[in-house]
Amino acid sequence: MPWTTPSINISYASKNSKGIRELSYREAICEAQRQLMSTDSRIFLMGEGIDDAGGVFGTTLGLADEFGCERVVDTPIAENGMTGVAIGAAINGMRPVFIHMRPDFVIISLDQLLNHAAKWFYMSGGQVSVPLTIRCVIGRGWGSAAQHSQNIQGLLTHLPGIKVLMPATAQDAKGLLIAAARDPNPVVILEHRWLFDKTGHVPEELYETPVGRANICRYGSDVTIVATSIMVHEAMLAAEVLAADGYDPEIIDLRSIKPWDENCIAASVQKTGRLVVADTGHQYGGVAAEIAARITELCFSALKTPVRRITLPEAPVPAAASLENIYFPGQLEIIAAVKDVSGG
Amino acid sequence: MPWTTPSINISYASKNSKGIRELSYREAICEAQRQLMSTDSRIFLMGEGIDDAGGVFGTTLGLADEFGCERVVDTPIAENGMTGVAIGAAINGMRPVFIHMRPDFVIISLDQLLNHAAKWFYMSGGQVSVPLTIRCVIGRGWGSAAQHSQNIQGLLTHLPGIKVLMPATAQDAKGLLIAAARDPNPVVILEHRWLFDKTGHVPEELYETPVGRANICRYGSDVTIVATSIMVHEAMLAAEVLAADGYDPEIIDLRSIKPWDENCIAASVQKTGRLVVADTGHQYGGVAAEIAARITELCFSALKTPVRRITLPEAPVPAAASLENIYFPGQLEIIAAVKDVSGG
Amino acid sequence: MTMPSPNDNTKRLLFKKMLLIRHFEQKIAELYPEQEIRTPVHLCVGQEAVAAGVCAHLRPADLIFSTHRNHGHCLAKGMSVKKMLAEFYGKESGCCGGKGGSMHPCAPEHGILGTSAIVGGGIPMAVGAAWAEQMRNGDNIAVAFFGDGATEEGTFHESLNFAALKNIPVVFICENNLYATASPIRHRQPAAGSIAAKAKGYGLPGELINGNDVIEVYQRVGEAVERARRGQGPTLIEAETFRWFAHVGPVDDTETGHRSADELARWKNKCPIRRMRDHLTIENILKSEDEKNWSIEFDINFAGALTFAKESVPPTKELLTTHVFA
């Protein structure tokens, strides 16, 4: 896809970058972990079956051999307890990266994540921070149904104290993971499985994608589309169709879900006067709701139509392919929404 | 407070109601449980220490003596497992009411609540529903700090499959609890501790406050204030001040947080052109975000100013009184917001 | 108080049930590459004796709670092959109307009130369902099936504690197949501990049994079921067994990870079906044509179910948002 090239924001890969290769999102994640562990002995990976042959959809392949099972730790199936263990290690000088294969399992650990990690620095009056990274693979499809395909960014962003990132490109998959692992705070990264094969131009060196900054993937003039994760790709596909029909959408990859780049989006909406938000999650109080509410506050007079949200339907994920196919919105919904907010 | 009288919506207390008494919110809850257990042998109460001398802030007093410890069950401290136990009992013919003293403890049970209860009916293709009621006392104050004073409606409303209620009056504390206990679905009721002493006119009989319907507590013309739980009372206090200053706010007690009465609010905003939402919870993707986003969609041309949200600051709850006092918004913030959206 | 060995007829039925499960799983394994079953399948080939031996004691109104690896349990409990298959094929005629897929089978008429695919998720629900029976003074019981991995979750502990506290009529059946996905138990649990031994901490009987010997399963679980039914409380049973396929899908996972071909071969030698066949043959309980006849019966049944599943209609889009609330 052409836009993966221009979207490398060279500003955060340093001047004397060691070269840029075509890497998949999966490889980019793997490389980030390898480089992080090589350069910082405090960093280690943990999670259920992360050392196995599948290697967390290929993102940890080879790391157990390279770093040993003390730094690539297969854990018991005990998400809440092991999150507590990770927090304990984090506050005592280590930098754990806890990997979950599915977002649904993170829900089991919300006591430790929300009651503990999110509040520890505050409760301690700024003395003890929790440098914990949670990597979680999200996805959809193949009838995995209601307990294996959820989108949880809406749950993780609500309470203060946790940062949430959703890379849409290989570059950001690497850059945001590095940023997360170096962040002294709890950070959750949600990586979409359908993006793992997508390639992009990824610098060799260890670089950070700055947390809190969105990425404009396509410049446009008459409508702003803010998208998260795989919806960025759907939006780019939609843009081709829309462009052929005479629309000129500006597409913003939100990337950093919390904190988020309200200035970038507000500036775009001031220009375009229209906003469509395409999130992978649910509607009620989701990421799209926050963006809609906040951008409407910031750009009320510029907005020509109300912000349109594209989110999941109000139902758990169904198993049958016939339902699953219509459950997840994509480029068609984005095209329709853009035409609609543009007045037909 | 005068408005507690007119706000009894007689339509849902039946014609030959057995009389209306002045009862406190606490007594209303207790009475609802007594009447429910007397009339339906499937209903029972469970929770940590619910049979003790305090009786969950007085809301279960006497019930253990009256119904025995098999129907007023003191449980181990194991929120997630016991929620699973409650779900198991619910799908096998019982109607458990699981009582939590603090919202923070509900977070521990989100695996069973969100991954299980919320999805069971859907996953079973409509065969097995989960008639589970969760009562949870919320509150604030006295330096209970970050792990004992949260507001979690924003977490509970995001994913499909759970209903969330927040009674602000004694009448609704009884009527909504009865509605919840008779609902074949999982319902969470958040009861504010600071309302327990507030009295209202409560019918003797067993009546339901309909889920999904808001209550207009004050009719007004120039701004709509939608409030939840204790913020309804803050809004009513604010209204007195505002009225003296020449404003005429319409105040709506949301009551049913999910599903919520968008028609009632939209109709009000069509009339007033201005909306302030005062929720007890956090901002990012909270209840106020959803109302703001949705009402803006429905009433875009009627809105003269963007929807204003009054929510908690972006921080965990602090312990020190000096901070706690300014942490929770109240009537002053509502007054300022109304004046602000009204153009000074 | 050991339950006597099952009689000849029961032995035949146990054997036939195992064959049914094996037959079903192998058919699924054959069909899966067609990619018309668009839902992950967790096959239980190698573990049939546990499902058969446990469910032989259960009435239709007794309840079972299973896991992602539920096919054997559901079939043994009476679930219709037709409805199960239709569910796998994503059809409205499936046991969940197509909404659950392979991981959440539901058949209330057979005591299957739904299934959780969250590891450890179903254990407390089994306790709660059995508690409901107890509260009503019923004499039905509940069985919680779960894997070795599930015993690492907090819900396992919380469930044992509450069941022991209230003397709840539930039987905990842990199928210890030594792996959770590709992760061997030595990565997850201390060697010096044991699953069955945990029962003592709650004052419960805890027993380690040979999960590949259907007669042993039948006898030992039979005692536990009777205890539960008589109001003598719960039992934890750890049944050692092994799955032949990979964690998910009809795949051989040996030599790609921690499981070795050797280990699998050793366990194939302990095949629960072969073991029972040998026993029945020695004891002269099996008629020579039995297996062949059953196999024909299963084939015919399965073929009919498959036609039903394939010809059924998928749920239409109006159903996407139904059944969120009752």
Added chain:
Amino acid sequence: MTMPSPNDNTKRLLFKKMLLIRHFEQKIAELYPEQEIRTPVHLCVGQEAVAAGVCAHLRPADLIFSTHRNHGHCLAKGMSVKKMLAEFYGKESGCCGGKGGSMHPCAPEHGILGTSAIVGGGIPMAVGAAWAEQMRNGDNIAVAFFGDGATEEGTFHESLNFAALKNIPVVFICENNLYATASPIRHRQPAAGSIAAKAKGYGLPGELINGNDVIEVYQRVGEAVERARRGQGPTLIEAETFRWFAHVGPVDDTETGHRSADELARWKNKCPIRRMRDHLTIENILKSEDEKNWSIEFDINFAGALTFAKESVPPTKELLTTHVFA
């Protein structure tokens, strides 16, 4: 391998530490009705021997993780009375800058990296912190303090499993005071089980000790600490004890609920401080003026700390949203 009885000096120090804790708690109880301490206090009067006996073995760099009922543990570990009191009074000079209140004390310099008031919440954190030590080949250990109620949470089980699996240098100290809030243990745990007995299921040593006998606590925990430090893994210790005040606040809760005046009286008779005083007196270890001198020392210290706490400034509103992120 039993640790020898502590020497006279150690005994004096153990006794003095218990007196310090008792003194602090009683002062809090006296001050509380003034309503200037605006945070719930969970007093540990009656349980002082556990905190004193355990922490006597710990270095400053060893870590403790406590609970809502943390005052004794923190004081025994070296926490400054001044900073703790200032925290109770909601002041910026408090050990959490006023943000934590009484339930979340933090003093990294004394090995207190923060405290959770979620029952069971601190247990896995202790394991993780000790794991970090192990990964660095350090020889510091961590101690998890928790109540009987906390052993009902899934985190207790998950923590024991992981600590046993990895042989982590952590000691689990359960203060079984027979109640959780007003709920007696018989409402929550099966009579036939036991907390200490649960250790066996994980292959760990589990010991029931008299939590009101500071010498027994010192000796038995000393062995566990040494095992952990030598890399011989975790131990679970159940110390039976009793709290004199109600669950929260300086209140008498007998005759209003499940706790009876009788039960309290029996336990007051087993007062850990009186027991040790008697022992020291018989053994002639206590000088006649010791207690009086210490009491004066505590009074002076406390008075200074109180003045500090009362005169310190409360956090101002700019601090409301600082420290959300580092």
